[in-house]
Amino acid sequence: MRFRRFSPLRADVVKAIALVCLADGLVGISYGSLASGYGFPLWVPLALSLLVLAGASEFIFIGIVAGGGSPFAAAAAGLLVNARHLPFGIAVKELIGQGYQRYLGCHIMNDESVVFGVSQSSLPERKAAYWLCGIGITICWPLGVLLGTSVGTLIPDPHVIGLDAVFPAILLALIFSALKKIKTLMSAASGTLISLITVPFVPVGLPVLFSLLGLLVRRRDK
């Protein structure tokens, strides 16, 4: 039974995951309406949302192509934004599973599923949270896009209802307890500082990768 694997989760974690999936669906609606506003046929945002399943890179792809850029440049920019999934993959390797399941387990990897996964205390909880959030977003994101291309103009702008604050808020809340360890905090804070300083100067996606330099801060004292 698929349902049983989610049972180790506390009720408030399940509710938070549901809320994040809902928020993702709402952003999907605005993404769908944005794409159709640019003049893309439905299959473009829908294929992206199903096959790429990484919001930020899809927005960039759509934006570049709509602006007259080549789809190759758009794919390259999107891949740069998604490069963080490689270190994410290393970090969540235990949560992904075996056999054919691991292909789906890899596909559902995104900021939200990773953060819910790594922030739980036991391995069964980590697995359950990763999969529940991952699958929830895999369903809600394309569903939102589908809705957005048809009824998009009826839904308020995500900025008006503050949805853009939800994602950083949930990430911060979930890594908060990990940051109480001084070594972790030092690496994370110095790495993030490097990212923030470089944002205005390098292409989108790279600064986040630069944050890994923060790990060098502590390697020496090993």
Next chain:
Amino acid sequence: MSQPYWIMIGIALLAGGTFLLRLVGFKLGSRMQLSASAQTLLSDAATTLLLAVALTVTLFEGQQFAGFARVIGVGCALFLAWRKVPLIVIIVAAAAVTALLRGLGVS
């Protein structure tokens, strides 16, 4: 705008490449025999990336400053997380504060 054919190839490249990034990370991770300290380093790497993602999207919209409404909204969330408030309250508060500030004219 480009021909549908080229857009299709672009989507295939982005989708295939993104999937490979995820899969290669997973394969690399599974292949490595990790010591306890390497495990800690790895989990710190994830935390570091997530903090960088969180603060980058808090402060920036592309390469421009995202505006004070979002920054204050996320700041409230951070305060509530420190106060050990339930996650759902944190999520709702972040959105509500940001929306309220925008309603009041704070960008």
